[in-house]
Amino acid sequence: MIAVNTALEWHWDSTWEVLPTLLMAFLKVTLLVTVLSTLIAAVLGLFIAMAMRMAPRPVASTIKWIANFIRMTPIVVQLLFAYYAFLSLEGVTIGIIVFGIHYSTYMSEVYRAGIDSVPKGQWEATTALSMSSRRTWTAVVIPQALRATIPALGNYAVSMFKDTPFLLVIGVVELVNAGLIFGGNAFRYVEPLTLVGIIFLLASYPTSLLIGRLEKRLAFNT
Amino acid sequence: GSTTTEQPGGSAAAPAGEGKLQALKDKGSITVAIAGEAPYSYEENGEPTGATIALAKKIFGDMGIKEVNTVLVDWNGLIPGLTANRSDAVSAGMSILPERCANADFSDPEIMYTTALMTQKGNPKGLSDLDSVKEKMDAGEDIKLAVLAGGIEAGYADSLGLEVQSVPDAQTGMDTVDNGRADAFAMTAISLNFMADENPDANVEVTEAFVQEIDGVPQIGAGATVFAQGDDELREAYNEGLAKITESEETYLAVVGEYGFTAENLPPKDLTTEELCEGTPAP
Amino acid sequence: MPSTPDSATSPAAAGSAPSAPVIEFRDVEKSYGSNVVLHELNFSVAKGDRVTLIGPSGSGKTTILRLVMTLEEATDGYIFIDGEPLTHEERGGKRVARSKKDQKRIRQRIGMVFQQFNLFPNMSVLENIIEAPVHVLGQSKAEATARAKELLEKVGLADKAEQHPTSLSGGQQQRVAIARALALDPEILLLDEVTSALDPEIVGEVLGILRNIAETTNITMLIVTHEMQFARDVSNRVLMFDGGKIVEEAPPAVMFSDPKHQRTKDFLHAVLGGEEGTIGTH
Amino acid sequence: MPSTPDSATSPAAAGSAPSAPVIEFRDVEKSYGSNVVLHELNFSVAKGDRVTLIGPSGSGKTTILRLVMTLEEATDGYIFIDGEPLTHEERGGKRVARSKKDQKRIRQRIGMVFQQFNLFPNMSVLENIIEAPVHVLGQSKAEATARAKELLEKVGLADKAEQHPTSLSGGQQQRVAIARALALDPEILLLDEVTSALDPEIVGEVLGILRNIAETTNITMLIVTHEMQFARDVSNRVLMFDGGKIVEEAPPAVMFSDPKHQRTKDFLHAVLGGEEGTIGTH
C-alpha cells in the first residue's frame, strides 16, 4: 500500500506549481466561456421566447421543436458535433457558441414563464387604460417579467459554469482539463483536482447565495 | 476481451506489492491500461494492438503470463488507474520525466522519441521544426500551430512562447492540418508518420524528425512501461525480458517493426531510466 | 354604419329628456365553448345613469362589464357605445368585426376599476395615474401630474403620490385605482365588486369616495356589487341577473323593499341574511 | 402544577352550576418580533359555552384560536385546557415548555375548522374524515367509516363520500371540513371565519349546519366571524377585541342592541352598514 500513501499525500510544491496555471485557465477559458455564453444565451433566449409568442404558428412550433431538440440532447455530443463540423473555428469559439445556444433554449423558457407570470389583471388594466401594445410591453410586462426571470437566469449561468468541464471533449483546456493535464504530466492528481474543486466551490457557492438573496429581494418588492 | 464493460466487476488487476508477479503468473493474465494511441497501443476492430502491446505480449508471454488484457482509458486516467489498482501496468509509451518518477516507476527505456511536424502536402509555409515556427511567427507571419492538449509538445511550445491550438486527439490534429485550420501539427515523429501512412488520401506530409532544444538543452524523450510503486519484482522481471529485445536492432524490429518503428527508436544501451529521472540524459 | 338606435328599453335617468343611450346591448350572446353565459341580452343605459347589477355568482355580471371594456368579445349580437358599434357591426346583413383602431378609439371613453385593483407594481402611485394620460392622450407630464394630484386629493391620498402601490393597504390601493381610471376622464365607469377584496372595515372608505364621485360628476356608471346598501344609496336602477338573463329591473327603493320575482326574493334573502326589508332609505 | 383555577371571568352557560373552565387564558401575551399582538389577555370559557370573537381586522382574533390549537406558542402567560397547562407550565417560578407528547394529548380534545377548509386533496372525502380517527385514535377502519357516514349525513353530504374534495363547491368543502373536525369527537371546536371564503348565497347552508351542531351537542365553541346574525343566533357570549385586548364582553342580545364601548359602536356601525340595531332576535 505504498502507492496509496504517495498518491494521497499532499505536496505543497505541486500545489504552488499548479495554482497559477489553474487560475489562468479559470480566467481565460472557464470564466470567458461562461460570461460570453451567458450573454449569448440571454439575448438569444429572449428572441426565441418572443418568436414563439409572436411568430405564425408553424414557424413558432418549428422553433419550439428545434429548441426542445437542442435542450434534450447532451451538450457533450453537441460540442463534438460542432467541433468537427466547423473545423475552421477554434475550440473555445465553438464552446462559447454551443454553450450559448444550448442554454438559450433554457433561458427562453425562463422568459416565457416570466411573461406568463405577469398576472392577467395587469394585461386587462392596460386594455382598460387603452395603452398601446408597445407601451404595454415596455412599461408593464417586461419590467415585471424581468423581476421574475433574473434569478433563474443567474442560476442557469451558474449551471453553465459547472458544465464547462465538458469542454474537455474538444480539447479546450479549461479549469478541470488544466488540472488533469498537470496531473498527466507530473503524475500527481490530488493537488490539482482538489484545487479545481475548491475553485469551483469558491466561484459557484457565493454566486448561488447572491442569486438567492437577489431572488428574495426581488420577490419582496413586487 | 478489452473493453471495460466486459469486466466481471471491480478491478481486474492483481493486488500490488510483494507476490504480485506470482499472482499474475498464477492467474495467467495481466491487465494493462492503454490510451488508444496509434501506433503504440490502441484497439482495432475491438482488439488491442500496437508496438507497446506487442512488447508487452512478448515479454509477459515469456514470463508465463499468456494473456494480456487491456483497458482503454483517457490519457489522464492512466496513472490514477494504475495507483487505484484498476490496471497492473500502463503500456502507452509514456515519456520518462523527472517529475513523473517521483510518483510511479518506469521500466527501462523502450522507445526513443523525436519530434516532427505534420503539414499540408508540399509544406507551403516551409516549416521544419519548432524553431522555424517561432522564427516565422516572430517575423509576423500568420502561422497556426496545433498541439495535443497536454502533450509534451504543448510543453515545448509553451517554453518557446508559441501561440497554439489544442486538439483533443491525434486524429483531430491531422484533420485540422488537412482542412487548413492549422498550418502545422507538432507531435512525435512515430505517430505522425504512422498516421500519414494510414491515411494516404489526406493532404498531409510529415517533416524530418528533429530533437527540440529548449534553452540549449536537447529534449531527448524516451518512453517506457509504467508500474505502480512497490511492484519492483514485476518491473525487474519486465526489464529482464525487455533487455533481450532491445539487445539488438534485429530483435527490436522483429517485435515493433510492423508498427512503423525504425532503428532510430531503439534506445541506446547506455541510456538508463535513472538518468532520465534525474533529468540528465546523455547527449 | 347602422343608424343610432332609439332608446327602446332604457328608462332614461330621472327627469332628463330621452336621449341616445350611452351603452346599448342588442341581442348580445356570450358563450364559453358550449356554456352559454349570456342569453340574447337587451338593455341600455342612458347618460348619467348609475346602474347596479346584482345576482348570484356566475350569473354573468362580470361578463357584461368585460364585454363593454372589450376584454371579451360577444359571441353574437351588438354592443353600442354612444350609438356606435363597439367590437362588431352589421354590414350587409353580416356581423363583422370592427377595426382595432376603431375599437381603441371608443374604448378610450370607458374606464374600469377591478376587484383586484390591478395597479402596476413597477410604477409609483403617481406614475400609475399619469401613465395613460401621458402615453395615450398625449398630455404633457406636467399637465398630467397636476391633474393626478387633484385626483389623489379627491381620494384622500395626496401624500402617497411617490409611494409604491405594494406599500399601501388594500383600501388605499383601490382608491388609487379609482383615481387612475378617472384620470382618463371617462364617460363611462365600470366597477366590478370593487370592495370585495377589502377588509370589511375599509369598505366604507372606498364606497364613500365612489358616492362622492357619483354625486359630483355626471359619469355613467355600471356597478357590480354585493353591497346592497351602496346599490341603494348610489344607483338609480338595479338589474337583477340570473343565469345570464335579466330577471327583474327596478329602481333600488322598489327592488329592495318589494321585489317581484321569486328569484330576486330568494337572492336578497340569502345576501341580506333573511332581512331583506332592513336596508333603510336615506 | 397549578391548581385548577376558579372560573373568574366566565359567566357559565345558562343554568349550569359553575364548573372548571374548559379554556382559560391567564396573562397571555403574544408578539411577532416587536409587534405585540395580544396584551396580557385573561378570559375563560366554560364547558358548553359558545363564544364569538368579533373585532376589526388585525385585532388578534385568529391568533387566539391558533394559540389554542398550538399552531402558535404564546410569548408569555399560560393557557389551560380543562385546568391543564397547554404549551407551557409554571414550574419553580419559571415558565417551561411542556413536552410534545403532553401537548399532543391535550390537542386531541380540540378540533378546528379553517377559513380555507384545508381538506387534503390527495384523499377522497371519506378518507379525509377517517384519517385522524384511524391513524390518531387507532379506530378500526370500519368503525371510523360508519361514524364518518353518520357525520356526512348530518352535514347533508352522504352521497359525496367517494368524491374528491376538489370536485365539491366551497360550501360543500367547508361542510366536509366540519365533519372531519367532528370525527375526532372534540370537546372544543374552533371556527375561524368559516364562511368568509364562500359565495354569499352558500354561506347560509354552512351556518345552518353549525347552528344545528350547536343545538344538538354540548361542544364548547370558539367562533371568529363577521356574520353578526350568526353570532347573535348561536353564541351565548360575545367578546369584542381591539388591538389585542378585550374591549367589551356581553351576551349577544346586549352587545348588538346596546354596545357600551365607543370602539364597539364604531365597529358594529361599519360592519352592519350603519344599522347596528337592525339585527333581529329570533
Add this chain to the structure above:
Amino acid sequence: MDEKFAALGEAMPRLLDGILVTVQLTVLGGLAAFALSVALGLAATHPSKAARIPARIVIEFFRGTSLVVQLFWLFYVLPLLGMDLHPLLVGVIGLGLNYGAYGAEVVRGSINSVSTGQWEATTALSMGAAQRMYRVIFPQAWALMIPSLNNLLIHLMKGTAIVSFITIADFTYHLDQLKRVTDTVFAYGVVGLLSYFVIALVLTFLMNTLERRAKRKLGQGITVKSILSPAPTVGSPAGGAI
C-alpha cells in the same frame, strides 16, 4: 451515403450495447438520484438542525462542484481508500450524488410549497410528524416535484455522455468509434443526437404520465397535450436552474 449506412449497420450491435449502457446508467443513476433527493430533501426540511446542517453541506458540496471532478474522485481516489467499485457502479453513484443534490432542492422546495393550511390541518387533527409527511404532505409535494425531477432526469441522461471518461463504453463512446469509419455529421449529428433525443422524449413521456397520475390523485386535471409536451418547467421550487 450507402456506405455510411453500411458502416452504421455493421456498428449497430455495438451501438445498441452503448445505448443499453446509457439507458442503464440513466435509469439506475436516476433511481439513485431520486433516493438521495428524497433523503436529503426530507433532512433539509427537518426542524432539527442536526438533520438539516449535514444535509445542506452534502447538497451544497455536490451541487457546487463539477460532475467530471466528482467522477474522477470516485473512480480513481476511492480505490485508494479501499473501495474498489465497478466502473458502472461508479457512474451510477456519481450521477446519483450530483443530480441527487439538485433533486434534494426540488424535493425541499416542493415540500415547502405545500400550503401552510395543509400543515396546520394536520396539527389540528393531531397527526404525528411521520404520518403528516407520509400521508398528507409528500403525496401533494410529489405532484409538484415531478416536472422538475423530469428536467433533472433529462440532465442526468445528458450527463451520462461524459462517462467514457471513466472507461465506460457508453453510447457516446461508440459514436466516437462510428465517427472514425463514417463522418462527424453522420455519427454525432444524425445518429447520436437523434438517438439521445428519442431517449429523452421517452423519458419525458413516462414522467408526464406519472405527473398526470399524481395530479389526478389530487383531483387536478391535466391535458393530453401537456403529457406530450417536452417543455421544461421553470420557476420550479429549486429556483429554476438545472
